[in-house]
Amino acid sequence: MSRVSIIETQINEIPFVEEIYEIKQEELNVTGKVRIAFPELSAPLDFKFEITPSYPLKNYDSESITFRNSDLVELKHVMGNGAICIHTSHNIDLRKKLTIDFLSLKKWIEKYYINKEDDTHYEHLIYKEKVVKDIYHSYIFTDVNYIFTKGEFGKVYLNELSNGTYKGKNIKNYIVQSFFTQGKFKINCNWSSWYIKSSPTNGGAFIYIDDAPALFGKFAFNNWEDLKQFIPHEFLKFLHEFEKNNLKKYKGTLFPIFIGYRTINSEIHWLVTPIEIGNFPIKGIAERLEGKKTGKWYSELENDKISWSISRNSSYKYFFGRGALTSKITDKKVLIIGVGAIGSMVAKTLVRGGCKYIHIADYDVKEPENVCRSEYLFNLGINDKIEELSRILSAISPFVELETIDNHYFNSVIKFFYDKKEIRKEFVKSIENYDIIIDCTTDNDLMYILDSLKLKTDIMNLSITNHAKALICAFNPNIYDFVINQFSNVLKNDVEDLYNPTGCWDPTFKASFNDIAVLVQMALKNINGLYENNLRKNNFVIKSIESNYKVEEF
């Protein structure tokens, strides 16, 4: 039996398929039409279907069967060509897969055609991302603490991120730093100061139109003329003036236009299209009064295609939407003292987990041999650890406020003066600015001092034994005695089989990134749970026993 016959027979067996017709084997695909009818449907619906040779397997992430009905484009989850978006279950049996996919089509009809249901999540406008001058452009924006009003416009300041490759072509990436309204009001985007403080590299213009610039609320307009009713003449005048003033110097330069509209929960999305100075899609129109020219001119949008670029909302909510640590940690001011193997892993995990305020302290320098078991990078060379880690952490998250603490503060200054009553008070005051202190220094003296200062701040102390056989995590107020006892009396800390780096008499422990990271991640998971559930913070030890790990709470 031919493939087309098998498909036809199987579709015919589906009870709500009233009719299958015009089915044929094209050069590659099987195409045909079906009429769907079931009691809840007031009148039958016709769909063209097309089945690719890979069916029942998927093509990339898409189904290899499509159903089309161009009369339904206004409905949800229908593309511009009338294709219905369905996501169905995996099955390698062609017959079963056909039944599953037709059932999915039926569900779509029930939900969106019959019941006209709304989705709880926001679907982006549909448009094709275009290259301009053979390059893709992306614009990444975030929230602002400002409410734009309809018709408000002005300048946008951008900063260039790394350039790269996107779908095989060059791409230039930018973040939006700030908006500057016509009222001369600067609105910074809610990035960390790391991203805000640098001078902008590029500029653009914005117009906030409030309503989505789209057909049926989902297909972004693709001609400038379609935007006529949304864009005020003042903005066109502003563009015209800008072009006139910059034509000589910047002719041919791309100038992105940001068109803002409201989505859900009063969020703003920006569609962006770069236009070329000297070729703005506006034309001058002579003003006429009763058929006679007044001598005045105004600008109007031209009948010209819009080339939408890539734009992404990367606000905190979406950036960390797929997973984050508890806000009982991420919203806190965290100080990490000691950013070696453990400290750098802790810092990076906290930053990837959404922490907003992290200060780091260390006096040490990162050498190439640190890279193999910490979060440092070879290509950044030899650096002070805190400086390099700041760069790395800022590169990860645009939402973390980072500061580095004076190199000598915890290593020497505090040790000189901690027992002087007045200075001690100052230490306590400055340290208690933090909500959480994570001591990863392995410095027993500092551990003792922090314990003795009786700080109200949460302190946790993390260290491991040689070969990463165990990780010890202690919380204040019971850190020093506990940790010393574990190392002195309880845990087996092999201090003989150490690694001696060539050229220095400073043996260090032996353990790989994997050995250490698995312990650190388990510890952080445990700590996150303690904070999330407001549990008592009992000290714990994670032991590596052959290939198993055991958390012992004390």
Added chain:
Amino acid sequence: MIGRFSIRIKFGFILDMVLTKIKIMAVNKQEYLSNVLETHRISHIDNLVSKFKEKRDEVKTALQSKYGTDIYTPFDSGSFKKHTAINTKFDLDIVVPFKRNPFETLEKMFLDLYEFLDNEYSEEATVRKQKVSIGIEFDEDDEGDIVSLDIVPGRELNQDQYSDDNNLNLFVNENYGFLSKNSYIQTNIQSQIDHIKAKEDERKIIRLLKIWKHSNKESFKSFLLELITIKAFKKKDITGNLWEKLEAVMEYIRDNVTDENFKLKDPGNSNNDVMDTLENWERNDLSNRMTTIIERINDIDENIKTYFPVNSDFEEEEKSSSNEGYGLKSGIATSSIPPTTQRFG
């Protein structure tokens, strides 16, 4: 480098021997706990105790001179009086029995005493209002010692009644479990002291639990641990060596404190249930702590040192860890290999 290498081997060898010896020498929990108690004896700090007593007498004299016939003779209470004190953390308690009439309310009595002590000592001490007492913590002296006293004001129930029954009403200054702020509690401190007389076994366990409380920075009140220990001995057949007795008491705490019908009568007033000073989550917490301690010590004997450490300041030479029995200290001299307390990260 060759010289250093040979030193390393030599010290490595010594360390091996010591480590081997330690592995062989499992902790004898009974002996270990006896040593813990020994190193926490108050007699080790006679000099400091003298300073405490000197200050205590000074305060008592000041109180008598200030309040004259408005009070009965202040008397000592607390762990010293009960012989449950430990030398790592202690304070001296003075009870000040006020007569019925000098103050209209208990709050006024409490505040008047606070103001007096604050005026008198604020230049040399920190004076603060506590739950039912006023704490005076004197600044560190030249030898680094800090003297702290707790002054507990109480008022007789009716004029002249104190001489007959020793009953006092205490002012409750802060929320205290189910006791609300600005309320009062009737008790008899003398009966509390008498309650623990001639109970040597119980005192040892109480001292050990106080060592745990202090070294592990636990917030449970000593008075609660004291009463619960005495009750455990009453309700349960607690025998065996020191560790077995301690374990039995901890099991008793673990198994009973979460029971909502479990009560701890205040020996000073049978109407007071000292369990009322704990919120429900604190009862669970106490029970969980006991579960964990027992589990951890039964996992590895050495963990007993985590919960019940010796006071190394008074450890006898032959028992100290630099020799045998109680672990390898960080002080062991090595020039080529780090000590076992070398942490990594």
